[in-house]
Amino acid sequence: MSLAKRRDAMKAMGKAFDRGKMWTETHKRKDGSYVTDEARVIGERIEEIRTERAESLDEPSPNDALGIVFGPEHPGCVRGLGLGVVPTVAFKQTSGRYRRGYVGSSSTTAPTPAWQQEMTDVKSKLNALISLYERNIENIPEEFAHLFFIPPQV
Numbered sequence: 001m002s003l004a005k006r007r008d009a010m011k012a013m014g015k016a017f018d019r020g021k022m023w024t025e026t027h028k029r030k031d032g033s034y035v036t037d038e039a040r041v042i043g044e045r046i047e048e049i050r051t052e053r054a055e056s057l058d059e060p061s062p063n064d065a066l067g068i069v070f071g072p073e074h075p076g077c078v079r080g081l082g083l084g085v086v087p088t089v090a091f092k093q094t095s096g097r098y099r100r101g102y103v104g105s106s107s108t109t110a111p112t113p114a115w116q117q118e119m120t121d122v123k124s125k126l127n128a129l130i131s132l133y134e135r136n137i138e139n140i141p142e143e144f145a146h147l148f149f150i151p152p153q154v
Helices: 003-012 017-026 037-053 065-070 114-134 142-148
Strands: none
Touching: 017 037, 017 065, 037 065
16 A cells, blocks of 8 residues: 555544654554564654654654654655655755855854854953963064064064
């Protein structure tokens, strides 16, 4: 039975389903036992995550039980949803290549307050170090001299 037919049958019976449930159902025999020991271990892990997270079953997500157990999806398919389903459609997002921001681009998010505080601390330490070197200007190594303002000699 295909995943689509199985999903439709589960809908008709009023059973809740998600990607993890579809995976466990397709890796069990008619008597309810898993087809292999490896499938049993994976299925138990999926069920454990499904019960502890109690997420909404409406939308598939890369962070649902199946995504956690198996890791990121291959760009061309999505586990547990059948043939022809791709991550951009199933997860309603663009591919990872286009989601990533570039340094200096307007699409990057603003730094968090913790990062801002750390940046402020680093800048103040750097300014203290620069002022210390400027007071002892004759001891600055030549390879670092271009980093400091050196007053002209009179």
